Amino acid sequence: MSLEEREARQPVLLLTPAITAVGLLLVVPLGFILVYSFWLRTATGADQAGFFLDNWREALSDPFYRDILLNTLKIAAVTTIVCALTGYPAAYFIARSRGNKALLLLLLMLPFWISYIIRTMSWINILGASGAVNSGLMALGLISEPLPMLYNEATVVLGLVHFLLPFMVLNVFVSLDGIDATLEDAACSLGATRWRSFLEVTLPLSLPGLAAGGLLCFVLAAGTYITPIVLGGPSDAMFANLVFEAIITQLDWPMGSALSLMLLAVLGALVLLYNHFLGMAQLMKGLS
Amino acid sequence: MGAVSLTNIVKNFGSFTAVQRMSLDIPEGAFVSLLGPSGCGKTTTLRMIAGLLDPSEGDITIAGRRVNDVPIHKRNLGLVFQNYALFPHKTIAENVAFGLKFRGVSRDDRERRVREALELVQLPDVGSRYPGQLSGGQQQRIALARAIVIEPDVLLLDEPLSALDANLREDMRVELKRIQQRVGITTVFVTHDQSEALALSDHIVVMSKGRVEQTGAPEDVYTTPATEFVARFLGASNILEATCLTVDGDGVTVEGPAVGRLTLPRERAPHVSGPGPVKLAVRAEKLKLERPDAADTSAAGDLVLDGLVETVDYQGLAARYFLRVGDVQLQAINMIDSHPFAEGERVSLRLRPRDCTLLAGSTQ
Numbered sequence: 001m002s003l004e005e006r007e008a009r010q011p012v013l014l015l016t017p018a019i020t021a022v023g024l025l026l027v028v029p030l031g032f033i034l035v036y037s038f039w040l041r042t043a044t045g046a047d048q049a050g051f052f053l054d055n056w057r058e059a060l061s062d063p064f065y066r067d068i069l070l071n072t073l074k075i076a077a078v079t080t081i082v083c084a085l086t087g088y089p090a091a092y093f094i095a096r097s098r099g100n101k102a103l104l105l106l107l108l109m110l111p112f113w114i115s116y117i118i119r120t121m122s123w124i125n126i127l128g129a130s131g132a133v134n135s136g137l138m139a140l141g142l143i144s145e146p147l148p149m150l151y152n153e154a155t156v157v158l159g160l161v162h163f164l165l166p167f168m169v170l171n172v173f174v175s176l177d178g179i180d181a182t183l184e185d186a187a188c189s190l191g192a193t194r195w196r197s198f199l200e201v202t203l204p205l206s207l208p209g210l211a212a213g214g215l216l217c218f219v220l221a222a223g224t225y226i227t228p229i230v231l232g233g234p235s236d237a238m239f240a241n242l243v244f245e246a247i248i249t250q251l252d253w254p255m256g257s258a259l260s261l262m263l264l265a266v267l268g269a270l271v272l273l274y275n276h277f278l279g280m281a282q283l284m285k286g287l288s
Numbered sequence: 289m290g291a292v293s294l295t296n297i298v299k300n301f302g303s304f305t306a307v308q309r310m311s312l313d314i315p316e317g318a319f320v321s322l323l324g325p326s327g328c329g330k331t332t333t334l335r336m337i338a339g340l341l342d343p344s345e346g347d348i349t350i351a352g353r354r355v356n357d358v359p360i361h362k363r364n365l366g367l368v369f370q371n372y373a374l375f376p377h378k379t380i381a382e383n384v385a386f387g388l389k390f391r392g393v394s395r396d397d398r399e400r401r402v403r404e405a406l407e408l409v410q411l412p413d414v415g416s417r418y419p420g421q422l423s424g425g426q427q428q429r430i431a432l433a434r435a436i437v438i439e440p441d442v443l444l445l446d447e448p449l450s451a452l453d454a455n456l457r458e459d460m461r462v463e464l465k466r467i468q469q470r471v472g473i474t475t476v477f478v479t480h481d482q483s484e485a486l487a488l489s490d491h492i493v494v495m496s497k498g499r500v501e502q503t504g505a506p507e508d509v510y511t512t513p514a515t516e517f518v519a520r521f522l523g524a525s526n527i528l529e530a531t532c533l534t535v536d537g538d539g540v541t542v543e544g545p546a547v548g549r550l551t552l553p554r555e556r557a558p559h560v561s562g563p564g565p566v567k568l569a570v571r572a573e574k575l576k577l578e579r580p581d582a583a584d585t586s587a588a589g590d591l592v593l594d595g596l597v598e599t600v601d602y603q604g605l606a607a608r609y610f611l612r613v614g615d616v617q618l619q620a621i622n623m624i625d626s627h628p629f630a631e632g633e634r635v636s637l638r639l640r641p642r643d644c645t646l647l648a649g650s651t652q
Contacts, residue, residue, distance in 0.1 A: 189363075
């Protein structure tokens with residue numbers, strides 16, 4: 001084999017393990033789900049194989065599903081905005097601190113060592129009827145009855161921000177860390193205040209990181225089902241809860257499959273739109 | 289008072305003193321270089337003038353105004369960095385116009401001044417491009433245009449040529465001098481490269497370990513170094529431990545290894561006041577190598593030494609020789625006439641006493 005041929009083969013060889021894993025663990029199961037979505041669950045509980053559009057018709061026409069989908073997108077959007085507003089300053093602080101960046105990044109990753117579910121449930125001990133906040137306020141005599149703080153949309157957003165903030169901080173940090181700090185000095189020497197030089201130079205150059213972090217937060221938030229179960233009230237169900245409900249509780253695999261593909265399609269369309277307006281190359285630049 | 293004045297400036301970083309009691313007066317329109325090895329405090333000094341660092345002690349005035357408490361964006365400075373620091377997301381024209389935006393310059397005026405600045409740096413047609421599309425040398429010209437277009441009181445250059453490769457660096461050096469003379473702007477130039485400092489400056493400030501070693505015109509600093517550090521840092525010098533025997537109206541008589549006894553004109557020993565230990569500095573290019581048989585025609589007063597060529601460092605235009613003279617090793621840099629001398633060859637070294645400099649013996 002000639003050198004050129006070997007070199008031409010190399011990328012394929014290097015990609016093979018990843019392609020195999022993605023194929024077997026993602027594409028093939030997705031194919032099963034797609035097939036399932038056209039089956040039908042009969043009244044007896046058994047699945048009937050075939051090509052039925054009933055599940056899709058119900059999922060696409062019932063306003064119940066549409067409202068929950070819109071609510072899901074709204075919660076994901078609010079979560080993303082809160083993550084951006086709180087994560088950006090933190091990322092800026094880490095990127096500009098001298099010497100102990102590695103330690104600060106380690107601290108940022110620390111929450112990942114604890115299970116996401118445990119972290120989510122910890123809010124019950126803080127905001128619950130006998131949680132830290134209520135006990136404290138009652139001990140101080142400020143209130144006589146525990147305040148109902150849990151199980152609403154705000155606590156769902158709170159839990160999601162708690163979960164997703166490190167993703168945002170990391171993405172923004174990477175892009176801020178790649179910006180030459182002398183650019184701000186140069187802007188200041190030309191007459192810009194620190195704040196103006198941030199707005200003119202640092203912020204636009206860090207947008208790819210902010211965009212990447214935002215996309216990640218939005219997609220992860222929109223696909224979550226644990227946070228609404230643990231911290232949400234009965235009316236705060238998100239779309240993934242419907243999938244969970246259909247498949248685990250009702251054992252209606254065909255309907256669950258159709259719903260999960262619907263969510264996948266919506267999020268996929270959003271990613272494509274995002275890609276169209278911001279350019280995946282920009283995101284990649286922010287990540288590299 | 290000059291365009292920029294530093295008075296007893298001290299800068300401490302924790303227990304480390306980066307700049308120790310520095311005073312400097314830079315005349316209007318002058319090109320002043322801060323020259324020294326890395327860690328000598330030259331960049332720290334520049335950053336204090338720029339307002340990127342606060343001096344621990346002392347005063348800084350720019351154009352007669354004390355600026356210690358004036359933030360960088362109100363100092364009206366032009367700052368050029370080693371890595372160009374152009375804004376990568378803005379076009380060249382936007383980069384150059386950046387400072388004008390904050391000075392209330394109208395749009396038409398802005399466009400005209402940007403055009404003039406780009407013409408000044410001989411890149412009139414790149415306004416719509418992005419910094420990433422220009423070469424390093426072009427980017428540095430744009431950085432210079434961006435700094436000059438705001439008509440700053442002082443232009444501060446932080447090793448602006450260091451990131452360029454050798455040939456380009458020399459071109460840019462000429463270009464920088466041309467632009468500075470044309471605009472007539474007071475310039476402070478930080479460099480570790482002695483040839484840049486010698487070629488560009490009206491005044492050189494040689495710094496070492498946070499102190500000023502010597503200040504003067506390039507020729508004075510080069511030909512009459514005040515300290516051993518300056519003698520070693522600028523060019524190549526032989527430093528010999530010698531003893532000063534007498535100081536009188538005729539000159540200064542010293543005795544040292546290899547050179548024996550010789551008498552220097554008084555002005556070659558400005559820092560020696562009486563007998564005692566001194567250092568004799570001899571520039572490598574002032575030691576002229578000759579074939580022993582040709583050495584008889586010695587002019588009166590020249591010192592002629594016998595030496596053995598130990599190592600030859602061939603440089604094309606010139607060669608650097610390491611020679612054994614008695615029990616000391618000397619280096620000499622001579623232009624090559626036809627062939628360089630060969631290793632192992634016996635040569636005569638000719639030295640004029642007035643080309644030597646006596647340094648006070650107490651400096652390390």
